[in-house]
Amino acid sequence: MSLALALSGCAKGTGGGARPAGGVTYDPSATFHGTLSIMGFGTGDEIGKVRADRAEAALGGMDVKLAEGDLDIQQFLSSVAAGSAPDLVYANRDQIGTFASRGAIVPLTDCVKGEGVDTTMFDQNALAQVTFGGAVYAIPEFNQVQITMADSSLLDKAGLTIADVNGSSWESLSAAATKLLQAPGGKLKVIGFDSKLPEFLPLWAKANGADLLSADGKTAQLNSPQVVKALEFAVGLYTAQGGFAKVKAARDSADFFGKGNQFAKHELGAMPMEQWYVNVLNDVSPEATLAFDTFRTPRGEPIAYSSGSAWAVPKGAKNPQAACRFAKTMTLVESWKAAAEARVAKRKQDGKPFTGILTANDRADEEIRKMVTSGGRPWDSGVQAMYEANDHTFSLPANPADNEFKTAWQDAVNRVLNGQEKPQQALDRAQRDAQAALDKAWAEWADKKTN
Amino acid sequence: MSLAREHANRLPRRRSTRWIETRAALLFISPWLIGLLVFTAWPIINSAYLSLTDYDVINDPSFVGFDNYVTLFEDPKVGLAIRNTFLFAVMSVPAHLVVSLALALLLNSAAKATGFFRTAFFLPKMTPPVAIGVLLVMLFNGQSGLVNGALGLVGIDGPAWTTDPGWVKPGLVLMSLWTVGASVIIILAALRGVPQELYDSALVDGAGWWRRTLRITVPMISPTLFFLFIVDTINALQSFTEAYTAFFGAGNTTYSNDAALFYAIYLFRQAFEFLHMGYASALAWLLFVIIMVITAVQILVTRRYVHYEGGQS
Numbered sequence: 001m002s003l004a005l006a007l008s009g010c011a012k013g014t015g016g017g018a019r020p021a022g023g024v025t026y027d028p029s030a031t032f033h034g035t036l037s038i039m040g041f042g043t044g045d046e047i048g049k050v051r052a053d054r055a056e057a058a059l060g061g062m063d064v065k066l067a068e069g070d071l072d073i074q075q076f077l078s079s080v081a082a083g084s085a086p087d088l089v090y091a092n093r094d095q096i097g098t099f100a101s102r103g104a105i106v107p108l109t110d111c112v113k114g115e116g117v118d119t120t121m122f123d124q125n126a127l128a129q130v131t132f133g134g135a136v137y138a139i140p141e142f143n144q145v146q147i148t149m150a151d152s153s154l155l156d157k158a159g160l161t162i163a164d165v166n167g168s169s170w171e172s173l174s175a176a177a178t179k180l181l182q183a184p185g186g187k188l189k190v191i192g193f194d195s196k197l198p199e200f201l202p203l204w205a206k207a208n209g210a211d212l213l214s215a216d217g218k219t220a221q222l223n224s225p226q227v228v229k230a231l232e233f234a235v236g237l238y239t240a241q242g243g244f245a246k247v248k249a250a251r252d253s254a255d256f257f258g259k260g261n262q263f264a265k266h267e268l269g270a271m272p273m274e275q276w277y278v279n280v281l282n283d284v285s286p287e288a289t290l291a292f293d294t295f296r297t298p299r300g301e302p303i304a305y306s307s308g309s310a311w312a313v314p315k316g317a318k319n320p321q322a323a324c325r326f327a328k329t330m331t332l333v334e335s336w337k338a339a340a341e342a343r344v345a346k347r348k349q350d351g352k353p354f355t356g357i358l359t360a361n362d363r364a365d366e367e368i369r370k371m372v373t374s375g376g377r378p379w380d381s382g383v384q385a386m387y388e389a390n391d392h393t394f395s396l397p398a399n400p401a402d403n404e405f406k407t408a409w410q411d412a413v414n415r416v417l418n419g420q421e422k423p424q425q426a427l428d429r430a431q432r433d434a435q436a437a438l439d440k441a442w443a444e445w446a447d448k449k450t451n
Numbered sequence: 452m453s454l455a456r457e458h459a460n461r462l463p464r465r466r467s468t469r470w471i472e473t474r475a476a477l478l479f480i481s482p483w484l485i486g487l488l489v490f491t492a493w494p495i496i497n498s499a500y501l502s503l504t505d506y507d508v509i510n511d512p513s514f515v516g517f518d519n520y521v522t523l524f525e526d527p528k529v530g531l532a533i534r535n536t537f538l539f540a541v542m543s544v545p546a547h548l549v550v551s552l553a554l555a556l557l558l559n560s561a562a563k564a565t566g567f568f569r570t571a572f573f574l575p576k577m578t579p580p581v582a583i584g585v586l587l588v589m590l591f592n593g594q595s596g597l598v599n600g601a602l603g604l605v606g607i608d609g610p611a612w613t614t615d616p617g618w619v620k621p622g623l624v625l626m627s628l629w630t631v632g633a634s635v636i637i638i639l640a641a642l643r644g645v646p647q648e649l650y651d652s653a654l655v656d657g658a659g660w661w662r663r664t665l666r667i668t669v670p671m672i673s674p675t676l677f678f679l680f681i682v683d684t685i686n687a688l689q690s691f692t693e694a695y696t697a698f699f700g701a702g703n704t705t706y707s708n709d710a711a712l713f714y715a716i717y718l719f720r721q722a723f724e725f726l727h728m729g730y731a732s733a734l735a736w737l738l739f740v741i742i743m744v745i746t747a748v749q750i751l752v753t754r755r756y757v758h759y760e761g762g763q764s
Binding site for chain 2: 073074077078080081098102103104187188198244245246248249250252253315403404407410411414415417418419420437448
């Protein structure tokens with residue numbers, strides 16, 4: 001590893017902050033030749049393939065070379081530093097602030113203007129996640145949101161409804177978790193409610209009225225009383241069920257993506273989960289007895305923490321104009337519709353319903369929602385919950401120390417879950433770590449801007 | 452006189468032959484030499500320089516003097532990572548040696564099918580470390596894992612190996628025994644080299660198996676045990692993949708456990724997740740110094756217990 005570390009140092013930086021690629025003209029009628037290299041994107045299913053085909057056609061004769069698989073950050077940054085950057089990268093939206101602050105990607109201001117990208121059509125939370133220092137650095141796509149998923153037969157047996165487990169009353173939720181729990185002889189057979197910690201702390205905190213990070217992305221708010229209370233409550237749900245260790249052991253032993261999933265085997269009462277899991281359940285266990293709703297605040301309002309992907313142009317990209325065209329075409333309403341049509345056809349062929357796609361493009365979402373086909377109960381309610389959640393999202397703003405910020409709060413939650421610290425103590429420490437990382441990263445960004 | 456002249460004439464020729472041979476030798480080992488210089492020596496020197504800089508891969512390194520080293524001594528996670536790593540090494544190295552020796556002794560006394568058993572013991576060593584990390588999570592699952600299942604058969608309620616901070620390291624140590632095969636083979640080779648007449652003499656003197664093992668076998672294979680002691684210690688101090696996979700990697704994208712935060716894992720996270728290459732380089736150099744010191748202490752302390760047939764080298 002030391003060797004890898006040392007070798008990484010051999011690719012010296014190219015210096016400078018994030019400045020627009022000077023002298024690049026964007027012309028929506030231009031055609032391109034040569035090869036467009038893309039890192040971090042694979043066409044995968046029909047949603048990716050149909051759009052990628054259209055985007056390639058829009059280049060007018062340029063070949064597209066894909067480096068498939070998740071974006072390898074080290075590989076990407078080394079390539080930028082070595083002056084051999086790809087033309088386009090496909091990244092998680094929460095990585096954009098870090099890339100932008102280090103000058104690894106360029107602002108898309110000229111691209112958006114020159115190619116006529118209509119940014120008003122994007123989900124505003126998604127757009128905020130890719131906007132850094134007042135400039136748009138990436139074009140967003142896809143939205144992941146959480147909804148409440150529950151085993152309706154277990155709910156019925158316990159005399160409960162989905163409203164008892166959707167978060168709208170924390171008192172009811174606590175009671176429901178223990179009612180649904182089955183642990184004969186101390187061995188956990190049915191998890192009553194899985195709060196899905198540590199990953200969903202932002203959701204619990206927001207439901208309790210707190211953001212983990214200030215709107216400008218500069219101030220951590222990890223130890224605010226609302227966050228502490230939210231963590232205490234969500235961890236308390238595990239404690240009431242015998243502790244996180246037991247719940248995690250049961251969760252880890254489940255066949256999450258297969259026919260033997262927790263809902264199919266009636267081993268889980270309810271949990272908040274991302275919407276894509278509805279499709280998994282529909283595919284592998286269409287007969288499962290399920291109930292869906294949005295996840296709700298204690299005031300009863302739907303809420304979801306959104307995340308997704310984005311297209312960004314690296315510094316030093318040889319074909320920024322073509323990259324811009326490709327990203328624009330991938331996220332056009334027409335492209336999404338064409339992809340959705342292909343998905344509808346495939347689902348029809350498989351005898352399954354089309355449950356919609358969340359594109360991070362409001363207009364595309366509207367169009368695609370009209371194409372949704374009924375899967376009957378309970379799947380239709382899942383789709384309805386998904387779209388409702390998509391209308392009530394929040395996200396963390398772009399910041400230059402996203403990974404360290406995320407690690408700080410996740411480590412804090414883990415220390416609480418592992419019984420090493422109390423919530424207040426863990427979040428106080430996380431606050432110090434996160435704020436130090438943010439201060440350092442913002443200061444470096446300010447230095448770059450002034451130099 | 453003429454002989455002296457002839458000898459004098461031969462000297463330059465001999466020197467020239469030696470030079471030709473040296474050049475040929477250098478030419479033949481040049482691929483390795485170039486590899487050593489480019490892929491080992493230069494990165495080592497460069498990492499020493501990077502440890503004195505603030506470097507994020509993209510932008511030029513900026514010189515910060517010894518700031519990274521100062522930060523390192525103030526960083527509580529460095530202390531935690533060192534503690535975790537030492538504890539793991541203290542538990543895993545003796546466990547490895549004892550288990551390897553026991554298995555090798557068993558194999559050595561097996562009359563039949565030793566080839567089969569040698570292969571069988573070595574095969575787990577071929578398992579990719581990432582797979583071992585995944586296996587750990589499955590085998591040591593507190594609810595449905597085989598380990599707790601086996602403990603349950605004898606009436607023991609097994610611990611939460613993968614979440615309880617007190618049991619995470621013992622779990623990792625037990626799992627690391629999966630790969631003792633290579634050490635077993637090395638010890639077995641050493642056992643085969645112990646002269647039979649020593650055992651025969653001891654038998655005549657009435658020494659039992661235990662006495663023969665302690666008084667003949669262990670001293671005679673002590674250089675091998677010493678070698679494994681040093682190598683296993685270095686490996687334990689650099690332990691990474693299994694713990695990272697089980698507690699920080701793809702299998703646990705958000706869940707992690709401080710008890711498994713080994714030094715190399717912390718170094719990796721600083722370098723490749725947070726892009727603090729300068730700081731990570733300083734961490735790498737500290738690890739290098741720690742390993743050097745520990746190895747030197749091990750050599751000094753254990754030298755007197757190692758028996759070399761040809762005398763102390």
